[in-house]
Amino acid sequence: MSNFANFAVTDTEFWIRSLIIAGVVIGIYLVALWGAMILWTYRDAQSRYESRQVWVGAAALVGLFNLPGMLLYFAIRPQEPLIERFNRQLEAEAFLGEIFKQDVCTQCNAPITDSFVACPYCRAVLQEPCASCDRNLRAAWTICPYCTADRGQAAAAVAASGPSRTPVPSVAARRPATGGVSLTQTQVKKPVHVS
Numbered sequence: 001m002s003n004f005a006n007f008a009v010t011d012t013e014f015w016i017r018s019l020i021i022a023g024v025v026i027g028i029y030l031v032a033l034w035g036a037m038i039l040w041t042y043r044d045a046q047s048r049y050e051s052r053q054v055w056v057g058a059a060a061l062v063g064l065f066n067l068p069g070m071l072l073y074f075a076i077r078p079q080e081p082l083i084e085r086f087n088r089q090l091e092a093e094a095f096l097g098e099i100f101k102q103d104v105c106t107q108c109n110a111p112i113t114d115s116f117v118a119c120p121y122c123r124a125v126l127q128e129p130c131a132s133c134d135r136n137l138r139a140a141w142t143i144c145p146y147c148t149a150d151r152g153q154a155a156a157a158v159a160a161s162g163p164s165r166t167p168v169p170s171v172a173a174r175r176p177a178t179g180g181v182s183l184t185q186t187q188v189k190k191p192v193h194v195s
């Protein structure tokens, strides 16, 4: 009888110990999951917000409310990560840049339009009438695109050198080395170009 009683106590203890171990394992698992959720939220917030306070706030939200906090974060976070938003803006700017590509003077890089025959800034001749059909041709064109007349050696030489994109020296670079001499009005008024 005493043997049976001993066995029964041992058996109960075994189950209690097993339950405690299982509880500890499940507890560790839940804590690890909770920590991972906080860490994940912090990193996700980093990719979507610029402010450190928001990263901490989002992580704290999940830390305090756990799964409901995470669902709330999912509901309010921006759809687009910062890097994607940045790339999309770059693409949009490149696209607009293509559409509104600014024509520039081949000599001084000043902004010009298609119809300019000469550069109003540096007086460079931009277009000359075709000897054959009299339509205005760009200085670099080797033949007339309207009547196919050959424009000769001069135009070919211009075309070979290509549109000269000599950078305009900055105001600082053009400032006289000797102090005291101020820039002239024409120097100051020289346009700053968008490349």
Ligand SMILES: [Zn+2]
Pocket: 105, 106, 107, 108, 109, 110, 119, 120, 121, 122, 123, 124
């Ligand atoms: Zn010019």
Ligand SMILES: [Zn+2]
Pocket: 130, 131, 132, 133, 134, 135, 144, 145, 146, 147, 148, 149
């Ligand atoms: Zn022509």
